[in-house]
Amino acid sequence: MSWYGQIHVAVRELVLEKFGEDNWKRILQKADLDDNEHFMVFHRYTDSVTFKLIGAVSEILGVPVTGVLEVFGEYFFQYCLKHGYDKMLKSLGEDLTSFVQNLDSLHSMLAMSYKNIEAPSFRCETNEDGTLILHYYTVRPGLYPIVIGLVRAVGRDLFNTNAILEVINISSQQLTEKDVQEHVSFKVTLVDKNKNTSKSAKVVYQHSGEMKVYSRDAFTPTIPSNLQISAKNFCLVFPYHVIFDKDLSVKQSGIMIQKLCPTLSEENTFMEKCFNLVHPRMKFTFSNILTFINANFVLEIKLKGLANDSSIKVKGQMVWLEDVDHMIYICSPRLASLTELMEKNVFLSDIPIYDVTRELVLLNQQRIAEIEISKKLDETTAELRKTSRALEAEKQKTDMLLYQMLPVKAADQLREGKPVEAEKFEDVTILFSDIVTFTNIAAACAPLQIVSMLNSLYHRFDSLTNTHDVYKVETIGDAYMVVSGAPEISETHAQKVSNFAMDMVEDAANVSSPATGLPIQIRVGIHTGPIVAGVVGLKMPRYCLFGDTVNTASRMESHGVPGRIHVSPFTYNKIQGGNYLFRTRGDTEIKGKGTMHTYFLIGRNDRHMKEPDDEFTDEGDYPTIKVSHSGENATTAEEELTRSSSLTTQSPTIKIPDVTSDKPITSTTCIVL
Template sequence: MYGQIHVCVRELVLEKFSQEAWDKIIEKSGFDERVDFMVFHKYLDEKTFVLIGAVCEVSGLALPAVLEVFGEYFLTYCLRHGYDKMLRTLGSDFESFIQNLDSLHALLAMSYKQIAAPSFRCETDENGQLWLHYYTIRPGLYPIVIGLVRAVARDLYQQHANVEMYKKSTEKVGEGKPQEHVIFKVTLAANKRTSVVMRVENNKQKPCTSGLLQISANQFCAALPYHIIFDKNLQIMQCGTMIQRFVENRIKPGTKVSAIFDVIHPHMNFSIDNIRMFINAVFMLEVRKAARGNCKLVLKGQMLWLDDVSHMIFLCSPRLTSLTELVEMNVFMSDIPIYDVTRELVLLNQQRIAEIDVAKKLDETTAELKKTSEALQYEKKKTETLLYQMLPQKVANELKNGKTVEAEKFSSVTILFSDIVTFTNIAAASTPLQIVSMLNNLYQRFDQCTNKHDVYKVETIGDAYMIVSGVPEENENHAREVAHFSMDMIREASNVHSPVNNNPLQIRVGIHSGPVVAGVVGLKMPRYCLFGDTVNTASRMESHGIPGRVHVSPTTYKFLEGSRYQFRDRGHIEVKGKGPMNTFFLLGTHDNLMIEPKDEYTQLPLVRTPDDEAPINGNNANHSTVQIVTDASDERKTNKEQTTTSKTQVSTSSKNKSFTCILS
């Protein structure tokens, strides 16, 4: 089938269902939007049936129901796409419309060369009942006719059509494929909303009242150079003068027409009964042995049964669709009678062929452009993903747009550094491949954690890993984001093992908050860099850190106060280049604690920041408050003791910070 059918199915689904349903149909059918919907391209029937099957599966409708809906929608599709005038002028009533469908398909065959159209024939019995005969080489598609007939009667003739399948059989009327013959009982009724007056004309021929016209056989053959008259036994009684010129051996009276010509349309055996069965069809007879030219002559025309003499007359013209065929068959315009429209059809169709060729090339070019565009978008997305891994998205987009990224000062950000404990020893005892594999496994886990939190990975150098939050997009919760990221880092590192002894890796993590200056440095390989004392202090927190722990500066600790976090108070330590600093080890939140390493730092005082909604001391509600519990090796024991023993509250002030010490 031609791609026109695929396009019609697509429009039907989009109109009756949704884009989501169509996407599922495309996925199930395996169709490609770029190459499987070209209007003038011929596809295998099996491919079209796969598409229809996917529509049934997604819509949940049975195949006959889908085909019936398609048949009804097909008329709407044709009316929308330039065939409205052609269809509305095809017949003055429903019956004449159906009778002329075969002629319409013959006309369309000039554009769609490989079309395998069905055949239709109407007949009315003595009771006035209308019967529709449908012939096709594609079995099982008759529900389409039901929907189509209803739509034609309703939309073109304002009638309601009741269509019932009366009989179905398989007939072989030619040497080709067997055809399915379906007979429908059609009952027409005027639509109640319209007043249609139906007139039935007497189809019997009225006698001529102008007198008897006398014409000799020679004059008749000269006036109609392309005609053949034969009897019930297919014996030729008379033929036009031009036909004699295209046949290799001269036609003699009594010669059977089937001995000289083959019926190529409709597909059937050459007999009077078969001809009368398809009397409304366009007939094409091909000369078996041509007298001139490289191609065989094809005569196209109409069969008429002459009741008074029981003869069949074939009124025809040479089937010529282009100037190229005229040259190949050695036929000239002068060989065609002036009254015959074949001359105009040849010239018009020549132009039409050129337009179709352009349309086909346009379809193919459009499909290739779509394919190229999708590939380009895919590669662009890959490039952008790689670029966003090197630079923040905001900065990368400005650079793509040709803008200069100015350096910015950020008043408050949080920076994290981490490194692997004993990495130098591990590297010395391992192969390069083992080191790369270990770091790749570790950093992939860290990178996945960056997707969960609002942090930006600045860089990795060897075993060092650096992230920041609050840059280049400001974030009020930058300290919390980094704190939760650091806890995920500790957990993920324990899932990676050393290639030397297969023990879980331990990392040191240091966090500090403060102001920085950030900007893009370099042209050949631009990098987004951070500058300022905050970077140095964060690095010092990491270098003075402890394996398996998150070392937090007092500035970051202050940002995390009042947020349900737990710490170990490390007290004052000497930090290189900074002097004494009161630092902390982050343990986690009240409901999400990390597993502490078994070291001497588990004896440090436990510091718990209170819940935001429940301050510890109502008198100090305007100050940041903290609980410090000494001898915290067994926290549960301490809590129990706090509830049974008297407590002494001592208020202290240090460095503009007020807190409450609870001693047990």
């Protein structure tokens, strides 16, 4: 058995409207359904798919399945009203009882367009106290809560009535060896919302601006005493009818139905011999016919030697002829399209002119064509959505790759065909790093080993750029360059680069050299100053930085020490007061720059880096010096150092005499900012 996708679409609209998009995404994930593939209105889906969707809704929303079905039943009626079925539903009956009684007719009509629809069946009985007994028959057990919500919505929205439903009995009926039908009985109590509203059967209409009321109760039909038609003419005028008794023995039939079913013309024939009962789904007995007397009856004509697909169905009404204790079945061929008409070898001329079946066939032919177009449109839309999602995913990949090569701002301008103008930044911080003894490692190892080592190292560094919000400019061999303060201006660019530098030195120790198997060491240099930046090139555009600041940062790295962060005095002054820890390197001869007083960044007050075992680590006999940068007694780092000891400069290290011994010690001084 299967459902049309309209049920799935209604469930989706219900969840989105009542519970939001986040819950809907969780439901789709839980049910393992695709938002496009499994929600096409005119496609059919197996019961397992639909029940999986309902189960996921129940689990994600924390509502029992019966509660979900009841809410869905109520919402589905409102969904139908909003999607073009309002006039059809409002014209079914003048009250709730007649509405329910005619639901089978509606389902029968819809079945002409929606092939193989598995519709339930309804029947109503009126009690003396004004309550109703609603009978619900279905081959899908357990779905009766939908009826509760549906009837409640019909009473409220169409008849201004509160419908209170109570399940009084649930039973099963074995129809065939394979088919089992569930029968649920409800007691329905109707309460008017407006106590002053009369429930009598009246029709109100407007004519020439004047409102008039027509009461059905006032009508009295005229019935003749003698029937003015012979049996022969009756069979000609009503070519599709069968009269049978309580034993289902056929007593009379119309000429056209005899043509379709020759067995009817035989003497002592029975209904079960001529027809299979298709709807309502029940055993073909007289008592069952009486029970469903107000339902549409669909019978399949039994023809010897013909496949089921070639059989002809008739649809009509059973009427009890009380005066003769017989039942008459007045029907018409149940044909959905001109194609089916031709397949069954039936012609429009075989159908009486007064019979609306002619018009229904023609109208439904158009409806079927529209449904086919809508179905293809559904498929095309679903495919376009799938393609759009795939395209969006690829676009995101392309954007991510582009944003790794160029700043977002510059990339967006290039994509829009706009020129990217160069910018001047008054204050940025640039970092360079390289791998110690990289030339020796490259000479001793295979190319793939070198690439693997660099890839592992740069993956770590790239991740850190996101953590510290710095921009990776480029990598050239073993050199890695980042900047902060450009292309996005930042007031804390020096702090961001300093924090990034400390993390990258520590992370580099987690990558081993393929030559020795030992952790690799990097040199890091940092400098702060002005630059000019812009995109250069057309074929492979790159975001480039220009200015002496770039050169100086590169010199800080090339004149640095393995495992240490070499900082220029400009960067040092920029982050004073930020609780960073430094060792002064003293005056150092920098190629192309002359003598510069530089520093090693070794941590923060809350974080002390592990230092390499070199000549700058030995603090021996020298105390840590705190430098004050504010207040009345503010001093510079140089003044503090001068008061602490006598410094003798020796490039590239500083020799400081021991205050308690004549033995000179080569060291640096730790400064807390």
